[in-house]
Amino acid sequence: MAPRMRLLREGFLVLLAVVFASGVAVGQSQETASDVFAEVDAAAKQAMADQQLVGLAVAVIQNGEVSHVQGYGYQDREAEVPVTDKTMFRWASISKPVTAILAMQLIHDGKMELQTDVRTLVPEFPQPSYGDQDVTITVGHLLCHQGGIVHYTNGRVVITEAEYETEHPYEDVVLALDRFRESPLVNAPGEKFSYTTHGYMLLGAAVQRAGKQKFALQAKERVFAPLGMNSMRPDYQWEHIDNRAVGYRRRRREIVVSTDTDVSWKLAGGGFISTVGDLARFGAGLMTEKILPQERWDEMWTAQETADGQTTEYGLGFRVAQLGEHRIVGHSGSQEKTRTYLMIAPDAGFGVALMTNSEYANLRPLADTILQSLAKASAKHP
Numbered sequence: 403m404a405p406r407m408r409l410l411r412e413g414f415l416v417l418l419a420v421v422f423a424s425g426v427a428v429g430q431s432q433e434t435a436s437d438v439f440a441e442v443d444a445a446a447k448q449a450m451a452d453q454q455l456v457g458l459a460v461a462v463i464q465n466g467e468v469s470h471v472q473g474y475g476y477q478d479r480e481a482e483v484p485v486t487d488k489t490m491f492r493w494a495s496i497s498k499p500v501t502a503i504l505a506m507q508l509i510h511d512g513k514m515e516l517q518t519d520v521r522t523l524v525p526e527f528p529q530p531s532y533g534d535q536d537v538t539i540t541v542g543h544l545l546c547h548q549g550g551i552v553h554y555t556n557g558r559v560v561i562t563e564a565e566y567e568t569e570h571p572y573e574d575v576v577l578a579l580d581r582f583r584e585s586p587l588v589n590a591p592g593e594k595f596s597y598t599t600h601g602y603m604l605l606g607a608a609v610q611r612a613g614k615q616k617f618a619l620q621a622k623e624r625v626f627a628p629l630g631m632n633s634m635r636p637d638y639q640w641e642h643i644d645n646r647a648v649g650y651r652r653r654r655r656e657i658v659v660s661t662d663t664d665v666s667w668k669l670a671g672g673g674f675i676s677t678v679g680d681l682a683r684f685g686a687g688l689m690t691e692k693i694l695p696q697e698r699w700d701e702m703w704t705a706q707e708t709a710d711g712q713t714t715e716y717g718l719g720f721r722v723a724q725l726g727e728h729r730i731v732g733h734s735g736s737q738e739k740t741r742t743y744l745m746i747a748p749d750a751g752f753g754v755a756l757m758t759n760s761e762y763a764n765l766r767p768l769a770d771t772i773l774q775s776l777a778k779a780s781a782k783h784p
Contacts, residue, residue, distance in 0.1 A: 438462070439470050441775040449768045450474050454657060455760040456650045457485045460768075461682030463746060463753040464776065466689045468682045477647040477759065480659070488645045491757035492637055492665070493674040493681065494735025496742050498602050500684075501670040502545055502719020504609045504620055506698050509541070514612040516542035520549075520604060523611040526576060527583050527604060532590040543591045544605040545718040546706040550587035551601035557588040559600075570640055572667035575606045575617045581667050592709040595716060599671035606670020617670060626680075629687035637675035639664045646675070647759040649739025660761055663738040672737055682755040685732070685746045689753075699748065703731045725773055734765070743769045752776040 439462070446460050456479050462470040473485030508514050514523065518541045521527055530537050532550060543549035552559055562580040572578040582600040589596055610617040618636050626634045637643070639662065649660030665673045687693060694702075702718040715721055723730040728747040735742035743765040746753030754772040756765045 438464075438775055438779045439472075442470065442772050443472065445768055445771045445775075446472065446474055449763075449765075453760070453763055455758055455763055456657065457489070457647060457759045458763075459485050459489060459491065459678035459757045460772070461678045461755040462772065462776065463682055463686050463689075463755070464751065464779070466686055466751040468679060468686055471679050471682065473678070477645065479648070479650070485647075486645070487677060487679055488633075490633065490643055490646045490675050490677060491681075491742065491759060492647075492672075492735070492737055492740035493676065494672045494737035494740050494742050495599065496681070496733045496735045496744050497670065497672045497674045498599075499719045499733050500621055500625055500674065501602050501606050501609060502702065503625055503693060504613070504617075505541060505545060505605060506694060506702060506718065507624055508609060508612045510694065510698055514541055514608065516540065516545070518608075520544065520608050523608040524576065524579070524604065527579060527607075530587055530591075532587045537587070537591050539591050539604075541605065541608060542718075544601050544608070546714070546716055547595050547597050547601060548592050548706070548708060549598070549601045549604070550589040550591050550593065550596065551598045551604060552582060552585040552588050553596070553598040553600065556596065558585060560584040560586075570638070570666065572669075573616075573618070573638070575603065575610050575670055578603055578667045578669070579607055594708050594712075595706075595714040597716075599668055602671035603668055609670070621674075625684075625687075625693055628692050629683050631676060631680040631683050633680045634674060634676040634684075636666065636669050637673055638666050640666075643675065647739065649759050649761060651738075651761040657760070657762075660739050665737065672735065678755055678757045681742070681744055681757060682753075685744050685753045685755055688731070688746060689748045689751055703729065703748070725777060728777060730773070736761075741765055745769050745773060747773070747777070747780075750777070750780050752780055 457475040457477050459473045477483050477485050477489040519538050530539055539549040559582055562584055564580050606617050613620045650657050651660045703722055704717050705713050705722050707713050720731045728750050732745035741758050741763040743756040754769055
């Protein structure tokens with residue numbers, strides 16, 4: 403069922419709520435849906451007030467469809483532009499599941515394997531070593547953050563100085579490896595879970611090579627288009643993007659405009675941008691077989707183990723958890739100009755997508771509250 407679009411503005415003090423989409427999930431009564439949406443709205447307004455958020459967008463997934471979308475506050479506080487259904491927020495690290503899906507599609511098609519040595523696809527990446535031994539980093543290691551690749555502050559990051567023939571060289575995800583490829587490993591591959599955006603940049607380069615097509619184009623053709631994500635795109639700073647949200651951060655006791663940092667170099671690990679509706683459509687798409695068969699979703703949503711048998715809380719591109727009887731999967735994002743959160747219960751068909759332009763936001767409590775409301779509604783109307 404397509405969402406029914408409407409616009410409602412409710413102003414009080416500096417908190418401006420904009421309701422820009424609503425609907426009733428299939429098989430759910432109007433009364434029950436209204437109760438859920440009222441609970442979502444109350445929780446979102448409370449988070450806005452408690453955390454002094456500048457802008458927030460919330461989307462609800464029920465019965466596998468986007469049933470409710472609502473915005474609060476400002477995408478641009480100084481210009482008094484409210485958050486609407488067109489507001490574009492950075493995805494930050496929720497970009498990683500996109501990369502993981504592209505990799506799993508290629509694995510499913512036999513174009514690479516979990517055990518593939520990443521250097522067979524990306525020989526530009528130097529032979530890795532740990533201690534005094536050469537080691538192998540596989541596609542599987544990268545998918546579950548066990549490759550030992552440095553993140554931002556957990557080890558020494560070495561940037562390779564290079565001259566490029568193009569104005570925007572990092573559009574090529576292989577060239578973007580210059581941002582870290584000579585950095586020493588922080589642990590032996592498979593030894594432990596060590597979260598890393600750089601590792602996903604390397605995975606993105608492997609995807610580009612195995613798929614024989616520009617990484618961004620693969621994402622558009624094999625994930626965004628099939629799921630109807632029409633606003634989703636790389637957040638290239640040199641391109642004009644309508645309704646791109648202004649970011650905000652705390653400085654001492656004031657909330658000020660954030661830096662407009664370029665994230666083009668880490669597209670596969672945190673460089674996409676879209677509306678909250680498209681983030682929710684992505685979440686809903688994970689509950690279907692439009693882009694992967696169920697057996698592959700189950701594989702990606704299985705918590706991985708380290709070489710010594712320790713179970714982590716991360717699968718292949720997704721964090722995995724449990725809410726009562728429900729399997730919960732998803733990801734969060736943290737970056738200049740944004741905080742994001744996507745969590746779904748794929749077996750029950752519900753989930754929540756959250757996006758804000760306030761860097762200091764803690765979206766986890768709001769997501770938990772909304773998921774509990776959705777779980778309660780799902781139990782009443784299975």
